[in-house]
Amino acid sequence: MSDEELVARSRGGDLDSFNQLVLRWERPIYALAYRVIGREEDARDVAQETFLRAFRALSGFKGQAKFSSWLYRITLNLCRDWIRRERRTPIAQAPEGIDLVELAGEAVETESVDELVSRKELSRAVAKAMATLPDEQRTAIILKEYHGLTFQEIADLLDCPLSTVKTRLYQGLTVLRRTLQQAESEPKRARSSGTLRPVINSTNLESTN
Amino acid sequence: MCDKELLLGYLYDDLSAVERKVFDAHVATCADCRDELAGLRSTRSSLTAWAPPEPDLGFEIVRGGAKSSASRGAWWRLSPAWGLAAAALLTLAVAAAVANLEVRMGAEGLVVRTGWDRGTSGPVDQATTFQTVSASDVQKLEARLKDLEGQVSARPAAVATVSTLPVNRMSDAEIVRLVRQSVSESEQRQQGLLASRILQVSRDTEAARRSDVDRMLTFVRQVQGAGYETSQRQRALEDHLVRVGLQR
Numbered sequence: 312m313s314d315e316e317l318v319a320r321s322r323g324g325d326l327d328s329f330n331q332l333v334l335r336w337e338r339p340i341y342a343l344a345y346r347v348i349g350r351e352e353d354a355r356d357v358a359q360e361t362f363l364r365a366f367r368a369l370s371g372f373k374g375q376a377k378f379s380s381w382l383y384r385i386t387l388n389l390c391r392d393w394i395r396r397e398r399r400t401p402i403a404q405a406p407e408g409i410d411l412v413e414l415a416g417e418a419v420e421t422e423s424v425d426e427l428v429s430r431k432e433l434s435r436a437v438a439k440a441m442a443t444l445p446d447e448q449r450t451a452i453i454l455k456e457y458h459g460l461t462f463q464e465i466a467d468l469l470d471c472p473l474s475t476v477k478t479r480l481y482q483g484l485t486v487l488r489r490t491l492q493q494a495e496s497e498p499k500r501a502r503s504s505g506t507l508r509p510v511i512n513s514t515n516l517e518s519t520n
Numbered sequence: 521m522c523d524k525e526l527l528l529g530y531l532y533d534d535l536s537a538v539e540r541k542v543f544d545a546h547v548a549t550c551a552d553c554r555d556e557l558a559g560l561r562s563t564r565s566s567l568t569a570w571a572p573p574e575p576d577l578g579f580e581i582v583r584g585g586a587k588s589s590a591s592r593g594a595w596w597r598l599s600p601a602w603g604l605a606a607a608a609l610l611t612l613a614v615a616a617a618v619a620n621l622e623v624r625m626g627a628e629g630l631v632v633r634t635g636w637d638r639g640t641s642g643p644v645d646q647a648t649t650f651q652t653v654s655a656s657d658v659q660k661l662e663a664r665l666k667d668l669e670g671q672v673s674a675r676p677a678a679v680a681t682v683s684t685l686p687v688n689r690m691s692d693a694e695i696v697r698l699v700r701q702s703v704s705e706s707e708q709r710q711q712g713l714l715a716s717r718i719l720q721v722s723r724d725t726e727a728a729r730r731s732d733v734d735r736m737l738t739f740v741r742q743v744q745g746a747g748y749e750t751s752q753r754q755r756a757l758e759d760h761l762v763r764v765g766l767q768r
Contacts, residue, residue: 333579341572
């Protein structure tokens with residue numbers, strides 16, 4: 312059943328349909344919140360609040376945008392509120408060091424521990440590199456790379472011209488490329504932990520519809 | 521100058537067929553764009569390594585109480601002290617209910633009695649006392665009574681304290697006076713005990729101080745004695761040297 316059908320049923324009072332939407336979208340929404348604000352527990356709270364708000368405002372959702380875009384907008388608004396409330400940067404740190412025992416538990420048959428260590432280090436390097444980006448570039452990259460939104464969807468979500476979205480993406484990717492290349496040239500174990508900064512501070516995300 | 525917007529569209533496969541054909545032709549002749557495309561593709565590949573943690577989500581909207589889990593949990597956040605107090609009160613209430621506890625002040629003083637033997641001990645309300653019971657009920661009651669008697673006998677000191685209070689037909693004022701008197705006596709006992717302990721500590725401290733002083737004096741005397749002996753030896757040596765010098 313499509314999102315639109317589930318939304319229509321939910322608007323008719325079918326709670327199970329809305330909970331199907333929750334089940335379908337809770338992980339992407341959590342992932343978005345986590346990459347934006349960088350804290351596991353707070354990202355979970357933001358995700359939870361997103362669905363509560365969506366449920367309460369469901370009667371006002373007329374289907375003029377995709378349901379997922381509507382959820383993303385609510386999430387980004389909540390992230391922005393969270394950042395304003397917390398008023399702090401950086402807000403999260405990637406863990407120091409690498410626990411080989413923990414990694415061994417995560418290892419899958421097709422991936423050796425060495426590969427897993429490399430992937431963890433790369434993940435940390437990416438987080439660190441993303442932290443260096445201006446908020447608006449980082450938001451655009453998160454929405455494009457991790458949520459597969461089109462340029463136009465990002466422009467609609469962030470209320471900015473299409474060309475601006477492309478510029479932010481290009482500039483952000485260029486900086487990431489340079490930063491990651493520098494990180495690769497450093498000794499592996501000498502890499503320090505990355506920090507995440509909140510992404511949104513200037514985007515116009517006032518309305519939830 | 522190469523068109524970066526076109527390059528980005530090419531990177532994300534977001535070009536029309538015509539645009540793609542044009543850019544394909546451009547890339548074939550532009551080494552910079554080829555390098556940049558390769559670099560950005562590698563960067564995009566690296567970005568996939570950044571995965572969020574896997575939390576236990578399982579959100580669900582519940583009809584009639586769309587509270588967050590945090591708010592639901594907050595109701596149960598009682599401090600340990602409150603929890604213990606609540607548990608104690610609950611235990612007391614359950615015990616009183618099971619034992620049919622009766623606390624009464626009468627001619628014989630303060631009476632604490634479990635209700636299973638009320639029918640044989642003193643006047644009580646007829647309506648609540650005489651009931652039709654079966655033999656098995658009586659056996660159960662007897663077993664329960666033995667159990668309760670065992671529990672009561674396990675606390676002889678407390679029972680004795682309660683049952684020997686001189687509260688025969690006392691008024692509230694008298695009870696208050698007795699309580700105050702008891703508290704006062706207790707305070708006096710505590711003060712006496714405290715004074716004796718302070719005195720004992722003072723004595724111990726004084727004894728320790730004297731012992732330390734004695735040891736210090738002994739040590740000083742030893743040092744002085746050793747110094748005297750040394751000086752005597754030095755003086756004897758000097759005298760010897762003087763005599764030797766004079767002889768020469």
